[in-house]
Amino acid sequence: MSGSAPTLKEIANSLGVSSLATVHEHLLTLEAKGLIKRKTGKTRAIKLVEENTSTAAEGVEVPILGYIAAGAPIEPYTDPSASMSIPPSMASTQRRTYLLQVKGESMIEEQIRDGDYVVIEQVETANNGDIVVALLDNGMATLKRFFKETTRIRLEPANSKMSPIFVRNVRIQGKVVGLIRKYLRN
Template sequence: MLTRKQLELLDFIRTRVEAEGVPPSFDEMKDALDLKSKSGIHRLITALEERGFIRRLAHRARALEIVKFPETTERSGFKPRVVEGSRVDPAPRPSTALPVEVESAANAMAIPLMGRIAAGVPIEAIAHVSDHITVPNAMVSGRGAHYALEVKGDSMIEAGINDGDVVVIREQVSAENGDIVVALVEDLEATLKRFRRRGNMIALEAANPAYETRVFPDHMVKVQGKLVGLIRTY
């Protein structure tokens, strides 16, 4: 799965290679994606390379080779949707097993599993559905779409969120102080943290003293959703 920015960059590189026979420079990629620094491009390139979509050729300037392109053509970004399930999956994956018994299909709903979210140092924002899981209707009550993310890291352990847990998120773009949210930082990275507004600054607080609170100007942080449920496998 790729983020919206990763997809944009991969598509831009492919278009330039097809049109001119050579990849764009880092400056051209930065301008095309409207980023403020080339460090953001470096992180995107590294992520694409790690996922096997591109290859950097040694000892050649501006040498990027596209290895593959995602099968999906979705470009809409972080737009999870709710799918109402008519039955409970007969063989759920171990990592998404429910700690409660769903008595009937009428009491359950399938929601998209969007991949992993960092409870630690932010990782790339999630943009595409990787699977679906079935959860009790009570967990997704209320207005708005819901989606699930697998937690990576231990920065929220004192809030009862462990590495490997699956969190259920209600999609929304605002938050109250103290809410645990999915926060998108600089349109590049996503993390699960407690939200605090301090004037025109946003603090993303960990629930583990080993991690420092990270503070950003409010225009650099976008709330993607609020934590409303937790699924744990024992």
């Protein structure tokens, strides 16, 4: 192995794991963090990224596309010039990632508070229980937990003082994959 990258099998043996899929997942994570580079379809094609060129500590710049209601749905708002640096581990390498600033308190029992930024991975479908950006038929958007029921969709707040929204149709704009909060002390 001297001078060349290890194979997946060699990595698995060194780590004491039997699953090559586990090794593959770890390599994907290291690649997403900017710590390694790989060439698809080649063996022994893992390369460490030089420390001074790694973006792992620097972050990834993603757009802030405006506000999202965590309460009564609001009209979507976008500011094309706004952006923020987030940890590379929060940014998808497969799909578009963006931020929305939360307005309202319907998700406080999930620790998503007014003023927080939610990291959104752009997707068009959701699994039951996912926290999603839902665009309603009236053009308003809201941040809620998604549940597909037999004849309707339930958009569930994480605030016991608020009621769910029931709709027949909804357009999923993305799902929450992270949270950024600025701690402000009074």
